[in-house]
Amino acid sequence: MLKRREFLRATLVTAGALAVPACGGGDDPINTVDDDRELTDGAAFFPQSIASGDPRPDSVVLWARVQDGEAEEADIDLEVEVALDAEFRQRVTLDDGQAKVKALARHDHCAKVKVRGLAAGTVYHYRFIYVKGDTNYVSRVGRTRTAPAPDADVHVRFAYVSCQDYIGRYYNTYLALAEEELDFFVHLGDYIYETTGDPSFQSTGGRGITFTDEEGAIPLADGDFHAARSLSNYRQLYRTYRADANLQRVHERFPMIATWDDHEFSNDAYGATATYSDGRVDETDEDRRKAANQAWFEYQPVDYGEDFEYDPGADFPGDIRIYRDFTFGRHVHLVMTDLRSYRPDHLIPEGAFPGKVVLDQARLVDELGDVPAVAQPYVDIERHGDGIYATALAGAAQAAGYDAADVTGNISVAYINQIVARVNEGLPEDMRIPLIDPQQEGLERGIAYLDLGKMSPHSAIGSRYFAIKDTVDVYSAIRYKETEGASEDVMGAEQESWFLAVMKGSKATWKVWGNEYCLLPLAIDLGPYNVPDAFKRRFYMNLDAWDGFRNKRNELVEQLAEVGNVVAITGDIHAFYAGTVGLDADPEKKIVEFVGGAVSSGTFRELLTSQVTGDPVLSGVPGAGLLVAGIDSVFTSTETKINPHLAHANSHANGFVVVEASGDAFLVDMRSIEPADVKTDYTDRRGDLKVESKRFRTLAGESDIYRDDGGTWKRWDASRQRWI
Ligand SMILES: [Fe+2]
Numbered sequence: 001m002l003k004r005r006e007f008l009r010a011t012l013v014t015a016g017a018l019a020v021p022a023c024g025g026g027d028d029p030i031n032t033v034d035d036d037r038e039l040t041d042g043a044a045f046f047p048q049s050i051a052s053g054d055p056r057p058d059s060v061v062l063w064a065r066v067q068d069g070e071a072e073e074a075d076i077d078l079e080v081e082v083a084l085d086a087e088f089r090q091r092v093t094l095d096d097g098q099a100k101v102k103a104l105a106r107h108d109h110c111a112k113v114k115v116r117g118l119a120a121g122t123v124y125h126y127r128f129i130y131v132k133g134d135t136n137y138v139s140r141v142g143r144t145r146t147a148p149a150p151d152a153d154v155h156v157r158f159a160y161v162s163c164q165d166y167i168g169r170y171y172n173t174y175l176a177l178a179e180e181e182l183d184f185f186v187h188l189g190d191y192i193y194e195t196t197g198d199p200s201f202q203s204t205g206g207r208g209i210t211f212t213d214e215e216g217a218i219p220l221a222d223g224d225f226h227a228a229r230s231l232s233n234y235r236q237l238y239r240t241y242r243a244d245a246n247l248q249r250v251h252e253r254f255p256m257i258a259t260w261d262d263h264e265f266s267n268d269a270y271g272a273t274a275t276y277s278d279g280r281v282d283e284t285d286e287d288r289r290k291a292a293n294q295a296w297f298e299y300q301p302v303d304y305g306e307d308f309e310y311d312p313g314a315d316f317p318g319d320i321r322i323y324r325d326f327t328f329g330r331h332v333h334l335v336m337t338d339l340r341s342y343r344p345d346h347l348i349p350e351g352a353f354p355g356k357v358v359l360d361q362a363r364l365v366d367e368l369g370d371v372p373a374v375a376q377p378y379v380d381i382e383r384h385g386d387g388i389y390a391t392a393l394a395g396a397a398q399a400a401g402y403d404a405a406d407v408t409g410n411i412s413v414a415y416i417n418q419i420v421a422r423v424n425e426g427l428p429e430d431m432r433i434p435l436i437d438p439q440q441e442g443l444e445r446g447i448a449y450l451d452l453g454k455m456s457p458h459s460a461i462g463s464r465y466f467a468i469k470d471t472v473d474v475y476s477a478i479r480y481k482e483t484e485g486a487s488e489d490v491m492g493a494e495q496e497s498w499f500l501a502v503m504k505g506s507k508a509t510w511k512v513w514g515n516e517y518c519l520l521p522l523a524i525d526l527g528p529y530n531v532p533d534a535f536k537r538r539f540y541m542n543l544d545a546w547d548g549f550r551n552k553r554n555e556l557v558e559q560l561a562e563v564g565n566v567v568a569i570t571g572d573i574h575a576f577y578a579g580t581v582g583l584d585a586d587p588e589k590k591i592v593e594f595v596g597g598a599v600s601s602g603t604f605r606e607l608l609t610s611q612v613t614g615d616p617v618l619s620g621v622p623g624a625g626l627l628v629a630g631i632d633s634v635f636t637s638t639e640t641k642i643n644p645h646l647a648h649a650n651s652h653a654n655g656f657v658v659v660e661a662s663g664d665a666f667l668v669d670m671r672s673i674e675p676a677d678v679k680t681d682y683t684d685r686r687g688d689l690k691v692e693s694k695r696f697r698t699l700a701g702e703s704d705i706y707r708d709d710g711g712t713w714k715r716w717d718a719s720r721q722r723w724i
Helices: 004-019 172-177 231-241 245-253 286-299 361-368 384-399 413-425 469-482 493-505 546-563 604-614 624-629 631-635
Strands: 030-032 050-056 059-065 076-083 090-092 100-103 110-115 123-132 135-138 142-145 156-161 184-187 218-220 225-227 256-258 324-328 332-336 357-359 376-380 410-412 444-448 465-468 510-515 523-525 538-542 566-570 576-582 590-595 646-650 654-661 665-673 692-699 706-709 712-717
Touching: 050 123, 050 142, 050 245, 050 324, 059 076, 059 123, 059 142, 076 110, 100 110, 110 123, 142 245, 156 172, 172 245, 172 654, 172 665, 231 286, 256 332, 332 493, 357 361, 357 410, 357 469, 361 444, 361 469, 376 384, 376 413, 384 413, 410 413, 410 444, 444 469, 465 469, 469 538, 469 546, 493 546, 510 546, 510 654, 523 631, 538 546, 546 566, 546 576, 546 590, 576 665, 590 665, 604 624, 604 631, 624 631, 631 646, 646 692
Parallel strands: 050 256, 156 184, 184 256, 332 510, 510 566, 566 590
Antiparallel strands: 030 090, 050 059, 059 110, 076 090, 076 100, 076 123, 123 135, 123 142, 156 654, 218 225, 324 332, 357 444, 376 410, 376 444, 465 538, 523 538, 576 590, 576 646, 654 665, 665 692, 692 706, 706 712
């Protein structure tokens, strides 16, 4: 009788031989090797170790980077070995194109190979060998897994992560994730952060990065820290991050499916445009964007399709296309989007002049049939008061860096009064300029940038963050109509039609959208809180996310709700949320979203604290600190009912999410660690690291969310904002 081990081996070989067409013309895809050449530990030549990605039923991409100080300029030949076992006795026969790969100097000695002809749903082991003289230096052994066959009725188990700031932070999240049994993991972006220590959100102590090509980087805050700009800068980030032992362990154990968000290029970017100066200068920089893209191409194990060759001479965004989809048996279709390359500028430009009226009364009446309650009085600045207000404003505008051209035409009365009050402070009483009475008869009403939330010049607040919901809703809808959707064309026409076609054509139980940033509307209503009257309003928290594309969101969700069983998995916001995304007009037409916390980056609550203390207006609002500390109860308030669709909110935790998807259920386990625990390295004391678990699910054929309440599943009732 065969011993158990031999029996298993024989079975695997047979299974492989049956399922796999012969590779490279060989007869048998599995080649049993007993005697092998002598291998020497070459881990030092592979300082970023190895990785795999984009698993499909018959293929997977393998990645390595080799570094040899004696061959810095030369292309280096590597050999690839793939086997069913970790000892490499049951070897997969690879054709020459796959068994030998060149680590090109011009790609920073990164090498990738797409191994084809593999068996579906199978664990493989792989390694790279660098033959140097007479010595065979071998990398660590990686483990990967192909996707199950499209018709396989199997559970799929995967994790998803996002946002792994390295500066002063440690990858304890990955320490815990590496212990899981997974088919793959999804990275939803912010794999790197492009700045070397931005004090507004990064740590300034602990481990750090100094660019070797500092000349090629962008100095920020008078050179206190830098942002990557050159190819060398971006490569250095990947090299450094990928040298982390815990990140390596995860790559060595599971294939990754990645997309990018903003920080792979630049914070809150759109297309090739950065936003560091908040509109003071034009930060469009295609060379920088292409450097970021090239480094991503080199370092991430991504399958770009058969014929793709990276061309550094191609124009952005045509240089690289990363949106793509994957099937895992009958139950999971994973659709990964790119929500940064094709999107337009934010609705409210950072450099917008706060007083400028963007919708006047005639236009509002024209569009809406009436002047909405949110409209505010304005005057024609040249005509009103014989032009004295124009003079008062011109000085203030110039001091804030605006053109004289901004201070013409219709200007918000509230804004004029703010400036005039400030000007008056320095004047003797008889010279003071009278404030304009906003209640006086005959004033027209409209919407100015100020009414949209733009309180300070050149600021992200009131532009990307913390904009006034009711006016944004009116303005964005009119802009959307007048630009025929271009104002919110977040995917670009080509990607969007691909996305909808894939979603609608999918036969899988679960259509899983690998989505970079929050779809869930996330607003707060400060009406009942103890804040100055000007702040007793409803605010969107983040227009850099889907709240900034709400009309497009409505359009897409309407179609996705029709498709059914669509679940968005999301990162970016550094928080754990569970909720549904419904149509504004019909919240019951909805899809489900589970948002996962950051691997290591500062939590959403920490970011809010930093935004409030860093903003000249918000920092002066009494009680703002308390509101931030209690942000989750502000989000889920049953008094304001501002986010009834938000079933779960934890804005102050790090971690990852594990999904188990079957024909019946999409089960989500949010694994969180304490934010303080990302600041120290737990690698040598894993036992001390606490990982909490919170489980949710949605069921096939529904779009409701359930929470595991100690063994019983309770359903979120949005109308009562309760688990029942
Ligand atoms: Fe992030």
